[in-house]
Amino acid sequence: MKFSALPIALAIAVCACHAAAQQAPLHDEFFWLGEINKATAVINTDEGLLDKSMAPQFAAGIARVLQAGAQQGGKRPSSVITFEPLLIEAAGPQITLLHAGRSSQDMHATYRAAILREEMLNLADQLNRTSGTLVKLAARHAGTIVPNYTNGVAAQPNSLGHTLLGHAAGLERDAQRIREAYARIDRSPMGTTVLNGTSWPLNRARMADYLGFDAIVDNAYDAAQISSVDEPVEAGAIVASIALHAGAFVEDVMAQYSQSRPWMLLAEGGSNTYVSSAMPQKRNPGLLNSTRRDASTALTLALGPMLQAHNITPGMSDPKEVKPNTQMVRSAITVLKNWDRILNALVISPERALEELNSDWTASQELADVLMRKYKLPFRVGHHFASEVVDYAKAKDIKPLDFPYAEARRIYADAVKGLGLSTELPMSEVEFRSTLDPVAIVRNRATVGGPQPAEMQRMLKAAQDQLARQDAWIKARRARISTALARLDADFDKLLPAH
Numbered sequence: 001m002k003f004s005a006l007p008i009a010l011a012i013a014v015c016a017c018h019a020a021a022q023q024a025p026l027h028d029e030f031f032w033l034g035e036i037n038k039a040t041a042v043i044n045t046d047e048g049l050l051d052k053s054m055a056p057q058f059a060a061g062i063a064r065v066l067q068a069g070a071q072q073g074g075k076r077p078s079s080v081i082t083f084e085p086l087l088i089e090a091a092g093p094q095i096t097l098l099h100a101g102r103s104s105q106d107m108h109a110t111y112r113a114a115i116l117r118e119e120m121l122n123l124a125d126q127l128n129r130t131s132g133t134l135v136k137l138a139a140r141h142a143g144t145i146v147p148n149y150t151n152g153v154a155a156q157p158n159s160l161g162h163t164l165l166g167h168a169a170g171l172e173r174d175a176q177r178i179r180e181a182y183a184r185i186d187r188s189p190m191g192t193t194v195l196n197g198t199s200w201p202l203n204r205a206r207m208a209d210y211l212g213f214d215a216i217v218d219n220a221y222d223a224a225q226i227s228s229v230d231e232p233v234e235a236g237a238i239v240a241s242i243a244l245h246a247g248a249f250v251e252d253v254m255a256q257y258s259q260s261r262p263w264m265l266l267a268e269g270g271s272n273t274y275v276s277s278a279m280p281q282k283r284n285p286g287l288l289n290s291t292r293r294d295a296s297t298a299l300t301l302a303l304g305p306m307l308q309a310h311n312i313t314p315g316m317s318d319p320k321e322v323k324p325n326t327q328m329v330r331s332a333i334t335v336l337k338n339w340d341r342i343l344n345a346l347v348i349s350p351e352r353a354l355e356e357l358n359s360d361w362t363a364s365q366e367l368a369d370v371l372m373r374k375y376k377l378p379f380r381v382g383h384h385f386a387s388e389v390v391d392y393a394k395a396k397d398i399k400p401l402d403f404p405y406a407e408a409r410r411i412y413a414d415a416v417k418g419l420g421l422s423t424e425l426p427m428s429e430v431e432f433r434s435t436l437d438p439v440a441i442v443r444n445r446a447t448v449g450g451p452q453p454a455e456m457q458r459m460l461k462a463a464q465d466q467l468a469r470q471d472a473w474i475k476a477r478r479a480r481i482s483t484a485l486a487r488l489d490a491d492f493d494k495l496l497p498a499h
Contacts, residue, residue: 027118029078029322032111032211034066035485036190037087038492039210040098043203045495050097058098059495061091078322080104101193101200105315109189109224114211115322116231117185118481119329120238121474123336124178127242128470130336131171133343135463138164142456145439146263146353147362149255154362157438160348162451165459170245172463174238175470181234182477188213189223195315196220210488212481225314232305232325239332240302243295246335250292253342257285263353266345287345291338298331357438358401361390370435375426377416385415400436405429 041058044050050058065086069076077083081104087095142161147154188208191198197220204216217223256262266272266285273283305328308319319325357363367389368382388411393403413423427435434440445452449459 026076027115028076029108029111029115030069030076030083032114033077033080033083033107034062034069035211035488036107036110036207037062037098039207039488040102041495042210042488042491043206044098044100047201047203049100049200049202054094054097055495056497057091058095059492060497061087061095062492063496064090080107101191101198101202103193105194105224106189106192108317108320109192109228110211112228112320112322112325113185113187113189113213113231116235116325116329117182117477119326120178120182120185120235121477123238123242123329123333124175124182124470124474126333126336126340127171127175127178128467128474130340130343131168131175131463131470132467133340134164134168134171135460135467137343137346138162138168138463139460141348141350142453142460144348144350144353145357145442146350147357147360149252152255154356154360156362156365157357157441159442159451159456160353161456161460162442165456165463167245167249168463171242172466174242174245175466177238177241179470179473181231181238183214184227184234185231186214186477187217187227188215189217189228192217192220192223195223195225210484210491212484214480221314229305229309229314229319232319232328233309235325235329236302236305239328240299242332243298243302243335246339247292247295247299249339250288250295250342253346254285254288254292257288261352261356263349263356265347266342267347272341272345287338287342291335291342294331294335294338298328298335301328301331304328354438359399361393361400363400363436363438363441364390366435366441367432370431371426377421377426381416381419381421385412388415401433403436405432408432 038059041050041055041062045052045055065083068074068086075086077086084096084099087098138161140161141164142159144160145157146160146163148156148158148163188204188211190207190211191202191204208214208216217227253264253266256264266287268283272287273285301324304324305319312318364386365383367386368379371377371382371385372379389403389408392398392407392411393400398404408427409425412425416423425432442451443453445455447455449455
């Protein structure tokens, strides 16, 4: 159908277009090119850059192209040079008057920013969901005492909830990075043409508002030459950070699978684990393996924009393309979804964790701490005493709860000999044993940010508040975009011929 189509057919097309728009249209390049053309028609007509008598014909042509693209198998071109011929076919060559003061450079930069900001909101949403699961699990296990590991070796007792809140804190920084990056992405390049603007007095601020952007990219050269490269590179840095956080968590859980009696595993069955094809006793942690693999994939994709942006002149499109950058952000969403599945599949045995703590000497540092804090013994002397206790215990295969108090007194006397100190261990037997109690150690921590009950409650409340604020931020940004596009639709409708 050419631009001379009958008014009745036009009315049907326009109605169909709006019906399709009400069905959550795909916000791809074609969609945003349509929104840009609609906004251009409204703004330039209002401000006298287009003859008002042409507005109905132009609006009808735009509506017809968008309606056709909304049909199954309809053409949805992703570039200005392939979109414009459809407009010409629908409304005649006069419709290219819309292109005054525009270029594929600023139009493509605009839809790339629009698509990337929505992908970043989707990433923020999944990040908040996974963080929420972490925080809920932390609340349930605030009092579960487990070993923490450094250098792959059991190091100190800690609250599992405290450990999980530590991982949640890392994701909160990723949430901060998304908010900060979003503010830089949420700026409209439209109206800058190629790199130095145009002689047409385009209303850039109004265009930005119609497309749901919070601001414009101020410098016309920056708009398509510099800023549009920075955006995917910065998004990639966030994806990389999320992938690294996920990988660290997976490896922490994976360490349990090398133990004969682990205290934390995935629930067996489903897609969580699978039986070895050769060794019937093995239950391989498939979900952990696939999540680690996906995190590595996300990290690989995250490096793409940075490598593509390296050693190219400003304005080249290498790192800007929508498809790979969308794939990059979505790879992080996949990782976060799988991380959430892991959290929901964990089976934790507090009894086994405490048994491991009491079978090793992860509480030995507390001996040195108490001797210094309470009895003013220099830390290094106390540390030497505790180390000698551990050496003796391991040589004799003695567990902490079974260590002979008399041997502790002997070792202490040897440790302080020649230092001008009393050779009598100042701790009573009761105090010596209570100092090695991992539960008491965690409960009695006094550091701000520690795992003691009061601090756990404070940090849990802070984490829950942060999640609520992030959720509100996501909803507000999505509402701003949808409200702006609805306002554009309403104003565009006024240009259409009477039905």
